[in-house]
Amino acid sequence: MNVYLKQKIAFSVLFLCTLLVIVPVLVILAIIFVKGMSAIDISFLTEVPIKGMKEGGIFPAILGTLYLVLGAVLFAVPLGVLSAIYLVEYSRENFLSRLVKLAIVNLAGVPSVVYGLFGLGIFVLYFEFGASILSGSLTLGIMILPVIITASREALESVPKSFRIVSLSLGASKWQTIRHSVLPHALPGILTGTILGLGRAAGETAPILFTVAAFYLPKLPTSIFDQTMALPYHLYVISTQVPGIPENVRYGTALVLLLLVLLLNLAAIILRYQFRKRKRW
Amino acid sequence: MSSEQSIIETHSLNLYYGKFHALKDINLAIQAQRITALIGPSGCGKSTLVRVFNRMNDLIESVRVTGEVLVEGRNIFAPETDLITLRKEVGMVFQRPNPFPLSIRDNLTFGLEIHSDYSKQNHTEIIEQSLKDVLLWNDMKDRLSQTALNLSLEQQQRLCIARVLAMKPQIILMDEPCSALDPIATLRIEELMQELKKNYTIVIVTHNMQQAARASDYTAFLYLGELIEFGETKHIFSAPEQKKTEEYITGRFG
Structure with a gap:
C-alpha cells in the first residue's frame, strides 16, 4: 500500500477517535439542556420544595451543595497544600516518604462509597457530629485530598530549582524561600488541583x-x-425514589448541578489565569 | 601579598561528596578588594570551592567539610555561624542569569524584604544606587515595574549583580558569570567588575583563561581537587612555577 495512503488512513482513524471523545459530552449536555431548560426559572432556583418535592424549587439543595463544596475546600486545600509542601520541600527521599506518596496515590483510587462509610463511622458516629454539613464536608474533603496533594506536589516540583538556590544565596531562610520564591509560582498549579477537587466534591x-x-x-x-439537601442526592431521590416527579424537573435539577460545577470551575480558571498572567518564567 | 589584608582564608580545607574527595587540603588567602580568579579544567573543584565561601554546598546532602574557612576572621563552619548573615555578607552571582519572574523593582527588593532591616523609603535609594552601580539606572529607571524577564541576558546578569549589591555585601562570588553571554557583553561585565572591586572583594570562577588573565588580580589554579598554584595573575600567566599550571594555561590539557 502507498505510504501516503497509509499516512492518510492513520490520520483519519486518530482524528475520528479524538472526535468520538467529545460526542458523549455534547450529547449529555444537549439532552440535559433540552429536557431540563423548561423547568428552570427564578422560583425553581430560589424556592424550597413543597408537596413532597412535586412542586416548588430546589434552593435548599443548591445551597447545601455550595456549603458542602465550600466546607470540603476549606478543609482540604490548606491541609493538602501544607502536606505537599512538606513532601516536596522538607521530607527526604526514604522508605517512609515513599510509603506516604504511595498511600496518597492509593487514596485517590478508593471508591467514593467507601469514603461515605468511613465518614459515617468517624465523623457521624465516633465524633458524634451526626449527619451534618460538618460531617459531609469533612468526608468530601478527605475524598478530594489526594487530588489536591498530587496537583500541589507537581506544581511545587515544577518551580525551577534556581529560584530556591538564588533565594537561599540571598540569605533567605528555607521557609522564606518557600513562602516568597516557590509558593507564588506554584499557585496556578495548586489552583488547578483545587478546581478538579471542587468539581468532584x-x-x-x-x-x-x-x-x-x-x-x-x-x-x-x-x-x-x-x-441539608444536596443536589446530587436530591437528583437521585427525585429520579428513583419518588414517583410522579415531572421529567423536566429531574433534568432541570441535573442542569443546575452541571451549571453550578461549571460556574465554580470558571471562577477558579479565571483566578488561575490572573495568577498566570502575573507570573511567567 | 603579605602587605595586603586577606578577607577569606582557608586552612587545610577538605571537602567530600559522600566518598568523593572533591577538595584536598586547600590553603588559600583571598585579598580584600581584589579580584581573585579560580581556574582549572572541568571537575577540578573550582565551583565547589567558591560555594564553600557562602556555604551553598550545604544544600547537597552528602557533603562533609573538614578544616577551617575564615571569612572576615570568623570560621564559617563553626556551629554558631548564622547562614543568613553569612549569605548577606557573601553574595553570589550564578552562571545563568536568573532573575525572579518579577518586576525589576521586586527583584532588587527581594533581599531587603527578606532581611526586613531597611525601611521602605530606603528601598528607593537602594534600588537607584544598586542599578547605578551596575550601569543600568538610565535604561531602567522608567520601567522598574516591568518584568525582568524581558531584559537581554546581559542586562539580566547585571540585574542579578545589582540584586546582590542591594544587600550591601562584602564579598561577591561569581560562578562563571559570563558563560551565557556574548564576547562584547563579557567584556562589559569585566569592566563592571573593575569598578566593583573598589568597594567589594570578588571571587570569580571561570573556564575562560583570557578572562582570568584580563580581569583578575590573583589567580588560583586547581586540578583534581588540589590547589596547584596561587599567586598574582601576572606571575601565574607569565612565569608559572608549576609545570601543571604552565601546561594548562598554554592549552595543553583541560
Missing part, C-alpha cells in the same frame, strides 16, 4: 449519602451541625 453522591444528605428537608440549614 460537588458531584459525588455516595460520600454524602450517609453523612449529611437529607431526603426531603424543605428548610435551610442554620448551622454546620444541620442536615
